[in-house]
Amino acid sequence: MKYKCTEVTRNKIKRAFLELTNIKPANKIFVKEIIQVAGISRACFYVHYENIAALIHEIGNDTVKSIMEITEEKKYTADMSREIACNRALAQYVQENKKTVSILMSEYGDPDFLKEWHIHVKKQVLLRLEKDHIPINHDIEDMVEFAMNRVFDTILQNLDDPFDEVFKALNIMDKFMLCLVVSTHYSRLKL
Incomplete structure (x- = not known):
């Protein structure tokens, strides 16, 4: 069950990042914007990824x-x-x-x-x-x-x-x- 939740959250984060790339270049996207679009906390983002480079x-x-x-x-x-x-x-x-x-x-x-x-x-x-x-x-x-x-x-x-x-x-x-x-x-x- 925990694995499925992790995968769902990671997919939300990835989708949020890719959605933001439609608006602005990848190098101009910040964690704050990703977590807003994904609907998660900053702590949740950092549980899954060290930084945006790790996400990419x-x-x-x-x-x-x-x-x-x-x-x-x-x-x-x-x-x-x-x-x-x-x-x-x-x-x-x-x-x-x-x-x-x-x-x-x-x-x-x-x-x-x-x-x-x-x-x-x-x-x-x-x-x-x-x-x-x-x-x-x-x-x-x-x-x-x-x-x-x-x-x-x-x-x-x-x-x-x-x-x-x-x-x-x-x-x-x-x-x-x-x-x-x-x-x-x-x-x-x-x-």
């Missing part, structure tokens, strides 16, 4: 968990329709939560957010390559890293664009990465 960090963790669920439920296969489904789900999630994602990626956001998201996506890509029997070596990892950086840049640049633009960009980058890795693999076989 938890929002980042929640977002990474959601992204992990999206990408893990769409298991990679040789069939590109799965990748397209994953990209569509990811693009849709980013579009639906673009305010949260942009806060987390801002200079006042959670520095661990991109790192955790990046680690998870890289793990999923490398698992896909292993499943396709492509040996993973330093060159392949470097190419995956390059392609992933381009994907993240694409997401950041298209955050305010319509859903279709983000989705197209993700699909182009996914195909680019796959071609890059496969061409390297086959060029090594010829040597």
Whole structure:
């Protein structure tokens, strides 16, 4: 019972913070405003969070968990329709939560957010390559890293664009990465 109350209170605090970001920038929000919107006491806020940075960090963790669920439920296969489904789900999630994602990626956001998201996506890509029997070596990892950086840049640049633009960009980058890795693999076989 205590856990459920804690979760309900934390969710109220997170919702209050995100609601306030519609009115003012994240770095201009104070605990006083959060507790007023959430309808809790200052002491209650500090029971759950050390400060606003800790609150933002938890929002980042929640977002990474959601992204992990999206990408893990769409298991990679040789069939590109799965990748397209994953990209569509990811693009849709980013579009639906673009305010949260942009806060987390801002200079006042959670520095661990991109790192955790990046680690998870890289793990999923490398698992896909292993499943396709492509040996993973330093060159392949470097190419995956390059392609992933381009994907993240694409997401950041298209955050305010319509859903279709983000989705197209993700699909182009996914195909680019796959071609890059496969061409390297086959060029090594010829040597």
